[in-house]
Amino acid sequence: MTQPSLCAKTLTQLTYISSAVRPMTGDELTALLTKARTYNRSHAITGMLIYIDGSFLQILEGEPSAVLALNERIKSDPRHSGVINMLSRTISQRAFADWSMGFKEAADLSEPEQQACAALFATRKGPANAITTDHVAEIIVRSFITNNLAH
Numbered sequence: 001m002t003q004p005s006l007c008a009k010t011l012t013q014l015t016y017i018s019s020a021v022r023p024m025t026g027d028e029l030t031a032l033l034t035k036a037r038t039y040n041r042s043h044a045i046t047g048m049l050i051y052i053d054g055s056f057l058q059i060l061e062g063e064p065s066a067v068l069a070l071n072e073r074i075k076s077d078p079r080h081s082g083v084i085n086m087l088s089r090t091i092s093q094r095a096f097a098d099w100s101m102g103f104k105e106a107a108d109l110s111e112p113e114q115q116a117c118a119a120l121f122a123t124r125k126g127p128a129n130a131i132t133t134d135h136v137a138e139i140i141v142r143s144f145i146t147n148n149l150a151h
């Protein structure tokens with residue numbers, strides 16, 4: 001079977017947040033990522049998963065139907081709850097082209113990245129302001145794009 005192309009013309013980038021139902025151990029995160037990367041590679045999904053203190057932030061990139069299908073699978077995963085899609089947009093190129101699913105924890109993040117993540121997680125506590133939410137999600141994506149290009 002031919003692998004799906006990483007150079008598809010129409011690409012979606014989806015950013016969501018969620019809460020782990022209980023703290024994830026390193027081994028649990030490794031197991032999650034190993035399976036996720038296999039699936040993502042065969043469905044031309046790229047992206048980044050961040051885990052901070054029981055909260056997840058994930059950015060998924062790929063063909064719209066592939067991202068939507070994975071988003072549905074992920075939403076029904078019992079390891080987390082409260083999945084909120086924060087930003088969904090069409091992109092012309094992938095920010096995480098080399099990552100079938102990158103992973104970062106708090107210690108791997110710069111101070112501005114940690115602050116942006118915290119701001120995004122905080123939107124769960126009150127009525128979400130769509131403009132602020134999109135803005136913060138955008139900051140996170142941009143920050144990672146800059147860092148990825150720099151490394």
Ligand SMILES: Cc1cc2nc3c(=O)[nH]c(=O)nc-3n(C[C@H](O)[C@H](O)[C@H](O)COP(=O)(O)O)c2cc1C
Pocket residue numbers: 018032035036037039040049056058070073074075076077079080101
């Ligand atoms: C926070 C979080 C992020 C996930 N990210 C991915 C992912 O990027 N790709 C993937 O295939 N599965 C991911 N999963 C796992 C899926 O939710 C699901 O367990 C997996 O697709 C297997 O589904 P199945 O049990 O229906 O076979 C993630 C799960 C969680 C909790």
